[in-house]
Amino acid sequence: AAGVIQSPRHLIKEKRETATLKCYPIPRHDTVYWYQQGPGQDPQFLISFYEKMQSDKGSIPDRFSAQQFSDYHSELNMSSLELGDSALYFCASSPRGQMNTEAFFGQGTRLTVV
Amino acid sequence: GNSVTQMEGPVTLSEEAFLTINCTYTATGYPSLSWYVQYPGEGLQLLLKATKADDKGSNKGFEATYRKETTSFHLEKGSVQVSDSAVYFCALSPPLNFGNEKLTFGTGTRLTIIP
Numbered sequence: 001a002a003g004v005i006q007s008p009r010h011l012i013k014e015k016r017e018t019a020t021l022k023c024y025p026i027p028r029h030d031t032v033y034w035y036q037q038g039p040g041q042d043p044q045f046l047i048s049f050y051e052k053m054q055s056d057k058g059s060i061p062d063r064f065s066a067q068q069f070s071d072y073h074s075e076l077n078m079s080s081l082e083l084g085d086s087a088l089y090f091c092a093s094s095p096r097g098q099m100n101t102e103a104f105f106g107q108g109t110r111l112t113v114v
Numbered sequence: 115g116n117s118v119t120q121m122e123g124p125v126t127l128s129e130e131a132f133l134t135i136n137c138t139y140t141a142t143g144y145p146s147l148s149w150y151v152q153y154p155g156e157g158l159q160l161l162l163k164a165t166k167a168d169d170k171g172s173n174k175g176f177e178a179t180y181r182k183e184t185t186s187f188h189l190e191k192g193s194v195q196v197s198d199s200a201v202y203f204c205a206l207s208p209p210l211n212f213g214n215e216k217l218t219f220g221t222g223t224r225l226t227i228i229p
Contacts, residue, residue, distance in 0.1 A: 056216055090157060107156060
């Protein structure tokens with residue numbers, strides 16, 4: 001069965017560089033969520049999209065932006081990277097309103113800022 | 115706001131031991147509750163879920179019962195295996211309210227099972 005696909009799996013960037021993370025949801029899932037998980041931390045909600053519109057916003061820095069495209073894939077753009085941005089970034093998708101029962105997470109993108 | 119308080123780890127048990135990982139929550143209304151498991155280097159996988167009071171979620175020998183009176187959703191397994199070694203996250207999702215159904219996670223409990 002198709003799962004949530006994230007790319008790249010690993011990314012190494014230098015401070016002040018930019019990074020773009022991509023998420024391809026499960027077919028027919030119209031809602032995408034982004035989470036950030038620091039080392040030894042619980043996942044923190046960043047932002048979500050439904051039908052290409054931002055539906056909720058969490059602790060996402062102003063240096064980050066995201067969007068959902070017409071094919072429902074989503075991209076998280078991160079600029080002026082800082083060492084503290086090093087983390088595992090998860091994307092999850094679900095049908096609308098079913099985050100707790102039908103949500104599937106990708107394997108994550110591990111971002112390392114050096 | 116919504117929050118999840120989870121038993122701190124790490125937890126180390128011998129194979130075939132009984133497991134309990136405590137989870138309590140704070141939320142308005144009737145949230146949905148779930149447990150996620152994260153194996154080393156992997157993403158989060160939904161282990162089990164319960165959407166209303168007194169519901170019991172179960173999967174792979176794990177169980178958790180939604181207790182509204184104690185606002186708890188403790189994870190249990192009668193006989194753990196080495197392959198159960200992972201990090202376990204308790205999570206809460208608010209009542210169906212379009213645009214606000216994101217998951218709130220607990221801090222995670224690292225479980226190690228020794229042969």
